[in-house]
Amino acid sequence: METLMPYFVAVLVPLCLYLLSLICRKGCGRLPPGSVGWPILGENVEFALLGHQRLVKERMQKYSGDAFKTSLFGEKLVVLCGAGGNKFILMNEKKLFSPWFPVSLSKVIFPDFNHVKHQEPEATFHNFQHDVLKAEALRQYVPVMDKLAREHLRHGWMRNSVVKAGPATKKYTFELACRLFMDVVDPERLDKLLGPFSLMTDGLVSLPVNLPGTDFNRALKGGRVVRAELLRIVEERRKELEVTSEGRGDVMSKMLLASMSHTKVANILAGLLVAALYEVSSAIVIVTHYLSQLPHIYDLVFKEQMEIATSKGGDELLTERDVEKMKYTWNVVLESFRITPPTLGTFRETITEFSFAGFTIPKGWKIMWTPHSSHYNPDYFPEPDKFDPSRFEGSGPKPYTFVPFGGGARMCPGRGYAKLVILVFIHNLVTTFRFDKVFPSEKMLFNHNSPAPAHGLPIRLHPHQK
Template sequence: METLTTYLLPLLILPISIFLFLQIHQKTTKKQETNLPGSSGWPFIGENMDFAMLGAQTYVSQRMKKYSQDVFQTSLLGEKMAVFCGAHGHKFLFTNETKLLTSWWPESMKKALLFPEFVNNPVKEVTSLQRNFIRDILKPEALKRYISEMDCMTRSHLENDWVPYREVSIFPLSKKYTFALACKLFMSIEDEKHVEKLADHFTLITNGMFSMPINFPGTAYNGAIKGGKLVRDELMNIIVERKKKIMKNEDINLKGDLLSQMLVMKDENGEFTTDMEISNSIIGLLVASYETTSSMVTFVLKYLAEIPEVYEKVLKEQMSIVESKAPGELLSWEDIEKMKYSWNMAREALRLIPPAQGSFREVITDFTYAGYTIPKGWKTFWMVHTTHKNPKYFPDPERFDPSRFEGSGPAPYTFVPFGGGPRMCPGKEYARLEVLVFMHNVVTRFRLEKLMPNEKIIFHSSPTPSNGLPVRLIPHNESVRLANTLSM
């Protein structure tokens, strides 16, 4: 669920500012004293407009220079916020989870994703219901058995959606693939029409839950509310059918997936988890796999298409794995462990274009940090940009350099695409396996040529190439033929 909280950045856009300005009912709260440097911006609007117009990276760098390199105050989403900066700020927030801070989502997000019965519950209660269990399921040792299935699905996806074409758009195809894979591994859903139906519902959610939270017919937010209900209804149907199979002992081929394991799991009191709680957890995993993982795959391939010398090193590493295996043999855990340069390359892509920009917390008790008072009830915010592109931690930060991750790698709390501490994204290892399996299959088949060299990156729920990252596919047998022709 940490991944979900990091989606909140796109909420800070102009429509939110207008919405907040138009609010006529404001909560009355006792004045809270703080000596934090910074600005609360305009009444009602706060600094939402500045954030939206400048972009997260420029916004935070300007205020760090103006106010403090440690922490500064602002007002976003109608909330008083303390923005923590740098590795020390990350460490403080990550290591003080549950002691000084707790999870926080805006009401708009909770209403789009959760059952109405859970909207008023503390986020900590909602996200912790399955957290330990999901962490266990997504540990490396538990994921090993999924590698061959990931490889098989990737091969099928490329054969059907890439190989027949000379040109493809990577982003929409990566979303299609990552969502289908999640449906298969989490719920054993393979029927293409069923997957497409669920994906359509999720598109409504992701297109609208970060828009202006006005629930009128025709608005994007109204679509997100409807999409959320459709997804929850569909998942409840799936859960009911699965429970029937379990009761009839017909679940033999399905009990390895996440859903079946959740259905037979009991809590510390010996009670089974409720269907709604299971649905909440599945929705969280599907939303994460639909957005952040597909973004990660997309931008890894972007850099492979842009930087020939990096591509060649990845290709050499991946071809050595191909040559060590029998024809048609699927990838194994041992193969994944050999992909060291490929993973360093992927991590450098995550440093430069992280799928998640940061996340929020709520202060549960007054505390002092760097000499400044942070009052109870305030929200905190950390952003990857205070370290990922900071020359203090990464010299020449705009340069793509996978060697940064060799040896002991970056200093602690400077590379944080998956967060950190108790709330570190439990899907980190799942994402690593998924992107490496995908990289392996793409680079051993094709060279990629970008069709729009200067394509812009825009930010919705995750960074998105404005035109979907269109590329020309050059199969290796063709690239060899072209090279031979040019040398004649």
């Protein structure tokens, strides 16, 4: 028997090590729980039916509050949840993750971009380093924003007793962005661009199946029209600059004077305009939605804004200092974003295998973080269903619990611009009208990347007596 012992050891030890490795793989290196849904379709049907807010909530309850896997927009991906997941993703930029865009987004906005792993289009919002988003430029934008908001309300709202706030605010934010970034103010040209841009934004984050009737198909068609029109505008400006080399001072002129190619200029403009139309307009609608159904909140915002308005001359435009006084209004905006984040979240691709909360995510998998995983957590926000702007007084929420603008190295570069556009428009809206919802029970839908009111948010206007 003793002579056989070495043979048993030689066989049993490797076998035990192999079994142990299997156990470790199964118990310690497992993927997060979840479902990848149907072949090709993934869970896009559930996404469309439930909306991303409910989808995230239900998957966290069913599978794990730390992470779950799913399949959306043609990719298998893992959603990391809660403040821990938010922090892990945002603090490990370039260490574990690289930027990644859904195929639908890159093909619609950047059709000339060769989709290479761990690379993003050169002309995206995050890589855009021109002065359009710097503090000096933002200060100069405030009077322009104020003037256009006044004109927009006077000509587009004042004549009506009921206005659909969704389409109306989209028109305002788009016209403003075109004026600031391209100095394009011709109404016919703006209308020619707005329709196709709306098609683009509705299909930016969608299942990339190019069949008639799909969001992706419509987005591609809209993108082609937008692309052609932007290139025409760029070419017209180039010819203008051949005559006068000074330019108009807008972003497009500065890029052309810096000898950027037409394609790159069009890419940058497309990224800027989509961000302005896609998320900024949605953000204004979200705030308007809550002001129209919460009269006590409206009254406090109105009081603050009237103090600013009465401190100025009748035709005197707002300045950055005026916006800095809108502290309560900004807290109302932030609380609106907590309950209804203006974006689904953002995506990454793993550049190396890593572990999180006991799960192992392999290299090459797509990762997503979403504000929906933390904004309703009662551990972070007591009574999460209650609209309470005081949550943002003082030091505000704990780090990584409130992330409508991202964080870390990938903090949204347009957050300063968005803040000004929202506050300036809300100032003009509440000092001009009291308003209420035509459909009191109208809900915000989360079927696309940015939430939208079910009926376009028609509101009944009651002009203030001057």
